[in-house]
Amino acid sequence: MRKLLTFAATAALMAGVTTAHAADKLGLVVSTLNNPFFVSLKDGAQAEAKKLGYDLVVLDSQNDPAKELSNVEDVLGKNIKVLLINPTDSDAVKAAVRTANHADVPVVTLDRSANGGKVATHIASDNVAGGKMAGDEIIKLLGGKGKVAELQGVPGTSAARDRGKGFHDAVAADKNIDVVASQPADFDRTKGLNVMENILQAHPDVQAVFAQNDEMALGALKAIQGSGHKIYVVGFDGTDDGVAAVKAGTMAATIAQQANKIGALGVDAAAKIIKGQSVPKYTPVPLKMITK
Helix, strand or coil, X not given: CHHHHHHHHHHHHHHHHHHHHHCCEEEEXXXXXXXXXXXXHHHHHHHHHHHHCCEEEEEECCCCHHHHHHHHHHHHCCCCCEEEECCCCXXXXXXXXXXXXXXXXXXXXXXXXXXXXCCCEEEEECHHHHHHHHHHHHHHHCCCCEEEEEEECCCCCHHHHHHHHHHHHHHHCCCCEEEEEEEECCCCHHHHHHHHHHHHHHCCXXXXXXXXXXXXXXXXXXXXXXXXXXXXXXEEXXXXXHHHHHHHCCCCEEEECCHHHHHHHHHHHHHHHHCCCCCCCEEEECCEEEEX
């Protein structure tokens, strides 16, 4: 009986090892994990990969296009079936996408698109619509008249371009709204603080700010609180810190993305690609306005 049990245990162990090694690998290269939004995106992808039985290799590009390309080369060497990538820059990522193309590994872009190379599908929020939602909210908060500043994300990213377009489309329709400053703060909280301080020095009469993500919005809030001015701040992403600031009444609103869902849908798309199923060129993820 002992021998039979030992044999059964050994067989079960070997089966477990075989299953683990047989699991298809997916690669996820993230622009940065020093941002709560992208941490949530990664968490969503990891949870979905575990649920579907895939091994997910995650690498952090630290907002560096050169490191991003190196990460893609590294993860391609791990025999992945599909590359999921959240680009540091929509133009710079072209080299990474083409590297995957040459290796015959399908590419799925998340949150930010790629301006070159072959991509199987792109999964993101409708950033133009979100930017317009932010602009419309600011117009409402100001009663249709006032001076506004904009903190832009990383130049060259599709998210910064599209959110900015939607915002400017909205405020341009109202002749009494004056955008007095539009400056990049690279989606970074500390840079958001510094840029907002500079804007306040040049334009102390600013009445509202659109920050293209919550991290910059929270940095801007700190600068505004230090100045003593009453200024409405609208962010973007719906991160935990951003939502908490809205609920506390210090931030006027945030346009909430569903970062976890973007990551999960990326893995779902990868699973379909592996199975030979078709995927749409673009999968929009719904947005919602969060106010107090």
